[in-house]
Amino acid sequence: MKAELRANPPTITLVQNPNLFTTPSAAAATQSRSVSGAALSGCCLSNLDGACIEKLLLHCASALERNDVTLAQQIMWVLNNVASSAGDPNQRLTSYFLKALVSKASRLCPTTTFNSAAAVGGARRLMSVTELAGYVDLIPWHRFGFCASNSAILEAIRGFPKVHILDFSITHCMQWPTLIDAVAKRAAEDGGGPPLLSLRISVLSWRPNVPPFLNASIEEVGQRLTNFANYRDVPFQFDVVHHHEVTGQDSNLLLGQLNPSTLKLRNDEALVVNCQNWLRYLPDDEDDDHEEDDIRRSIPSSYGRDSFLETIRNLNPCLVTIVDEDCDLGGSNRSLASRITTCFNYMLIPFDALETFLPKNSARRLDYEEDIGRKIENVVGFEGARRIERQESSGNLWRRMAMKNGFTSVPFGEDTVKEVRVLLSEHASGWGMKKDEEMMILTWKGHNYVYATAWAPLDRAIT
Amino acid sequence: MNDSTISGDSPTGPPKPTAKKKRNLPGMPDPDAEVVALSPKTLMATNRFVCEICSKGFQRDQNLQLHRRGHNLPWKLRQRSSKEVKKRVYVCPEEGCVHHEPSRALGDLTGIKKHFCRKHGEKKWKCDKCSKKYAVRSDWKAHSKICGTKEYKCDCGTLFSRRDSFITHRAFCDALAEESAKSKAENPNSNEGKDVEATPPPTPPPTTVVPSVFPLQNPEILESTTRLLEDATPPSLTNSTQPSCSSSTNGSSSSNVFASLFASSTSSGTIHSRTNGFANLFHSGNDRSAPPSSEPISLCLSSTFGTAGQERRQYAPAPPQPAAAVMSATALLQKAAQMGPAASNASLLRGLGLVSSSSLNLNSNGPREWSGGGPHLEPDSLGLGLACDGGSAGLKELMLRTPSVFGPKHTTLDLLGLGMAAAAAGGGSGGGLSALMTMPPFGGGGGEYGGEDMQ
Known part of the structure; x- marks a missing residue:
């Protein structure tokens, strides 16, 4: 599979020395000049496949961690000869990893004038709302979760006259037009059950500082959504949950404020909680291993995933949808090496997928990849609380929800599965879908990419 | 109420160019017909009947016979004897498929073949313009001709091949806001039957505008x-x-x-x-x-x-x-x-x-x-x-x-x-x-x- 993903049709065939990266070469260092020269001349950089690049990245990271600057430089040089953000998927991916390593290198010593704060969240590309609408549909990364969640939500709210959706996501409500559309269509059909009297969507004013960035306020987005709902004759209300004095990383304060009154919950409304690419930005809850992480300790009380889920469960929702990237980068103790390996293989997916249908110089593609590059930089370049990309695998999530937090899985219906299949059939043929236990997993050439799950509190009180 | 802006509206997407005509439920064969069940391999085989001279393959014996005439070989075309005509119907080899049942068999070989490709085969024909994929080449060709003409079109002029994308764009597009405002002014109670004027795209397409000045300290x-x-x-x-x-x-x-x-x-x-x-x-x-x-x-x-x-x-x-x-x-x-x-x-x-x-x-x-x-x-x-x-x-x-x-x-x-x-x-x-x-x-x-x- 790796080979498939990384197939890199060489345009020029050069002599290749297949032993270069595989043969134990204790003697290599002591070889005569000419021999090493020959070895190098046999090495064709274009033939550095993903596995070799991955090794070089690991090497470089290791050298940086050991303060072996000379070696790190050398590897960076080699990598730079491979990297190109306009090349094939491997080269593009490499360029972002290299960037992340350089950024890490420049941050290793605090005495520089380098302003590391600018490294994250500094550069942002603002999109218009309609640009964003196109962005989320470039590949099914977002739409898969939207589609599965909306379909599950539509099913769960059947029969409820009033519905309140609490939306935790990073895509600025791009999920909701299709739900509004589906609600309108169902109302128009016969046998759609009792009409929906009110649909309310609440979003937080806080979101993680990650792309995509919008050039409009959340209120403006809400206004447009309301307008659209009116147009479709769906009774609709949009609320923004504001916070008090929450800045920057202190999502703790805001999330700690979540309760029925701040969220303006009403007893006659069925509550749905929607988490799209959200949980990974919440820190792990405090556990036994007290890390030497100063930043994290400075946060008074960490409001982690489990606390969040507990809060959610106590709101007694009729459905909780959770969608996130199926990749294991979480855990504050994950070593840099294992993160690089995991991240490199995982992030190749979008690069490979984009390659199938967009030209190498496509601006949309470059923008999209750049945003992935930011993720890579965060995963590779930062440690501790400043590493906010903490994806956990679908298996982990399942354990977390079912074992720790008292949720039970709500299986996706046949219609949902069908809808998702139709969606994927409209994208590149590499996309597929697995139904795994009670979750749906978006796959690219068989590799897990994004999971979609639906849950309900185990002890949900019927009101 | 909403479809004034959707051309070629269909529940799942743009209309399929073939086989989507309203018609009776396909596959209600004559009960006397002979039911033929072919294996997927046979069904998809393009050269079941091979000419021994030039190795050209044919799907039907009739065609091979016609071809043999060109080689001056003995040939024999089955004669249509009105009596002998035994109607044949074909079932889909895929178990569980509705057309697997003899009662829903399809009347011609090409039909069942296309059905099998479409429903159970790999979609290997992709439209260059919209990435929509087809299993049957003729479907793809037909789509390619009309791609972009019968897709979803927003009033702002943007075309969409997927309904999801169209709906999402539509919801946030300035065209809708303007239209709603206008219709409210004209008739606050109705959204239907109005003339929708095309409005210019609200925003330029994604661009790569860059600042003309590069302060080096700027992370941008x-x-x-x-x-x-x-x-x-x-x-x-x-x-x-x-x-x-x-x-x-x-x-x-x-x-x-x-x-x-x-x-x-x-x-x-x-x-x-x-x-x-x-x-x-x-x-x-x-x-x-x-x-x-x-x-x-x-x-x-x-x-x-x-x-x-x-x-x-x-x-x-x-x-x-x-x-x-x-x-x-x-x-x-x-x-x-x-x-x-x-x-x-x-x-x-x-x-x-x-x-x-x-x-x-x-x-x-x-x-x-x-x-x-x-x-x-x-x-x-x-x-x-x-x-x-x-x-x-x-x-x-x-x-x-x-x-x-x-x-x-x-x-x-x-x-x-x-x-x-x-x-x-x-x-x-x-x-x-x-x-x-x-x-x-x-x-x-x-x-x-x-x-x-x-x-």
């Missing part, structure tokens, strides 16, 4: 420069002393630090580079002072693999070559550029306090001010050790080969000197990179770099 430079170079946007920065190559200004301004990064631990030398940006930089230095002693060999060692064009470009005023060449290095090192572009010996690693033995080539040409208020740059702070006398021939070849290898990325030869330097510093006699490349993770013990890391 990372992104913007990348895009700028990618798009080969006309230069927005020009330097009057460098009319020949203004498009690479960005590259060169950042390369400064990049170079320093890699050169930090080397002896003095000169950078020789074949990329626009760096070449240009080099030139600019020469404008004011004699060129530092250079080792032409380092430039011309180009290898059997480098293309002549690229070599010639080294000293010539660089033509506006697609700037992708410098991009990778540029994008990468913009980051580094943030830390101290103004320092004449701004070595990233020196800045980090990690480097001890660097002696940069500082020709102090005096600060050069880039238009746009960027920081002062001293081209010669690029001092890169071209320690090629170490005999690292392999390295040179390696580096020089690069350009021809990486398609759009013409060269990263800005790193030529750097690599040399690195090798010289690391391995002394060309062993540096070799050692690197053949080092433990890829093999056994690797000399001075040790093998303790990351197996």
Whole structure:
């Protein structure tokens, strides 16, 4: 599979020395000049496949961690000869990893004038709302979760006259037009059950500082959504949950404020909680291993995933949808090496997928990849609380929800599965879908990419 | 109520060009018909009946017989004897499919074949325009003809092939807001039957507008420069002393630090580079002072693999070559550029306090001010050790080969000197990179770099 993903049709065939990266070469260092020269001349950089690049990245990271600057430089040089953000998927991916390593290198010593704060969240590309609408549909990364969640939500709210959706996501409500559309269509059909009297969507004013960035306020987005709902004759209300004095990383304060009154919950409304690419930005809850992480300790009380889920469960929702990237980068103790390996293989997916249908110089593609590059930089370049990309695998999530937090899985219906299949059939043929236990997993050439799950509190009180 | 804007409306998407006509439930065959069940292989076989003369295959015996006539072979066409006609119907080989049941068999072989392809086969025909995929070639051809004409169209003029995308766009498009406002004014109670005027697109398509000024401290430079170079946007920065190559200004301004990064631990030398940006930089230095002693060999060692064009470009005023060449290095090192572009010996690693033995080539040409208020740059702070006398021939070849290898990325030869330097510093006699490349993770013990890391 790796080979498939990384197939890199060489345009020029050069002599290749297949032993270069595989043969134990204790003697290599002591070889005569000419021999090493020959070895190098046999090495064709274009033939550095993903596995070799991955090794070089690991090497470089290791050298940086050991303060072996000379070696790190050398590897960076080699990598730079491979990297190109306009090349094939491997080269593009490499360029972002290299960037992340350089950024890490420049941050290793605090005495520089380098302003590391600018490294994250500094550069942002603002999109218009309609640009964003196109962005989320470039590949099914977002739409898969939207589609599965909306379909599950539509099913769960059947029969409820009033519905309140609490939306935790990073895509600025791009999920909701299709739900509004589906609600309108169902109302128009016969046998759609009792009409929906009110649909309310609440979003937080806080979101993680990650792309995509919008050039409009959340209120403006809400206004447009309301307008659209009116147009479709769906009774609709949009609320923004504001916070008090929450800045920057202190999502703790805001999330700690979540309760029925701040969220303006009403007893006659069925509550749905929607988490799209959200949980990974919440820190792990405090556990036994007290890390030497100063930043994290400075946060008074960490409001982690489990606390969040507990809060959610106590709101007694009729459905909780959770969608996130199926990749294991979480855990504050994950070593840099294992993160690089995991991240490199995982992030190749979008690069490979984009390659199938967009030209190498496509601006949309470059923008999209750049945003992935930011993720890579965060995963590779930062440690501790400043590493906010903490994806956990679908298996982990399942354990977390079912074992720790008292949720039970709500299986996706046949219609949902069908809808998702139709969606994927409209994208590149590499996309597929697995139904795994009670979750749906978006796959690219068989590799897990994004999971979609639906849950309900185990002890949900019927009101 | 909402479909006034949806042309070709259908529940799941744009109308399928074939087999979507309203008609009776397909597959209600004559009960007397002979039911034929073919295996998938047979069904899909295109050459069940092969001509023994020319090996041409046919799907039907009738066709083969017709073909045989051309070879003057005996042939026999089945005669339609009105009595004998036994109607045949075909079932789908896929178990569980509705057409697997004889009661829902289809009346002709082509029909069942297309059904089998569409419903149970791989969709290998993809529309270039909208990426929609089809299993049957004729479906794909039919779609290709109408693709873009019967898709979803927003009033703003944007076309969509997928309903999800259309709905999402529609919800947020200015066209809807304006339309709603207008219809409210006209008739607050009705959204239907109104004439919808096309409105201009509310926003330009995704663009790659970049600021025309690049303050180097601005982190945005990372992104913007990348895009700028990618798009080969006309230069927005020009330097009057460098009319020949203004498009690479960005590259060169950042390369400064990049170079320093890699050169930090080397002896003095000169950078020789074949990329626009760096070449240009080099030139600019020469404008004011004699060129530092250079080792032409380092430039011309180009290898059997480098293309002549690229070599010639080294000293010539660089033509506006697609700037992708410098991009990778540029994008990468913009980051580094943030830390101290103004320092004449701004070595990233020196800045980090990690480097001890660097002696940069500082020709102090005096600060050069880039238009746009960027920081002062001293081209010669690029001092890169071209320690090629170490005999690292392999390295040179390696580096020089690069350009021809990486398609759009013409060269990263800005790193030529750097690599040399690195090798010289690391391995002394060309062993540096070799050692690197053949080092433990890829093999056994690797000399001075040790093998303790990351197996």
